[in-house]
Amino acid sequence: MTHWLSGPQSLGKLRSMTRISTADGYIATLAIDHPENYLAMIDPDWRRVTSAEATRSKLELIAELAPHASAFLVDPLWSLSQGIVTGMIPASTGIITGIEALSYQPDGGFGTQTALREQWTVEKIKTLGADAVKMVVWWRPDAADADDNRRLVEGLVADCDRHQIPLVVEPLWYPAEGQDPTSEAARAERQETLVGAAGEFVGLGIDVLKSEFPGDLVDGSEAAAVDAARAIDAACAGTPWxxxxGSGTYDVFRRQLxxxxEAGACGFMAGRAIWTGSVGVPESERVEAVARCQSRLDECLAILRAHGQPWRQAPSLDEVAEGVTAGWHERYLES
Structure with a gap:
């Protein structure tokens, strides 16, 4: 793929991309950046869970699953700095962290306002040594805040370019007020929105698209989901995705993966489908639960290798030796 070979300005991002990937170019990320919905697995009354309890739970899981993931998606509250300080996020494992602020609701859902976390910046994330920035965008192209969201992403693209760190954008569809999300019309709209979002945000210059599965595996609708996945890949036009x-079961997730x-995705950033059932369990069940998580991660990577393509094909030594010559550093980052 030429996306990462367009010039010396790509080198910083290229290095970061290799750090969040396997040696053969697949992105196998365990997402453990979940906020209050993670705490609720420790205690249904999540307000009683202390910061220390959240950190212990997340870092213990990270340490046990690190050999099975190419990267971790961690939060700035309980697991990012703590994972670096303790060394439980190994030097060989990539670090991705979110820059968004999620509005948690008492019923377990989230508000749909796209916002940046206060006092948390691309510069801070890069300075900490993280390898990628992730941004959740609640997305409906017909929403009143659609243009604001476009401008927010454009600003992040510029900021990530300046600091040479990849930007991962995660557009999430949500139903309009009064809309039944399970209706056939809403399901079709969701699928169309996810395909459109790929082209929309790739066009703004993001580095990686993190997509929901564009369809369902029920009611004989798998063929439509296959077509939509191919449409997302076409819209990405070489940008990794x-x-x-989401909140589905592991059995469903592996079929979706x-x-x-097959359509062209190069990886996954999966959380609950992997570790649900291993958080907040009695110690007597923990060993078996963690082993199940490890097996799931291994199986997902095997699925990628069997069906997918790596996010890029590295050029040969001869190509680089002839094409990148002495003096390249003098031109690096020059306009």
């Missing part, structure tokens, strides 16, 4: 797991890998 990965799939999130095979479909998007």
């Amino acid at each position: 990965v799939m999130l797991s 095979a479909i998007v890998a």
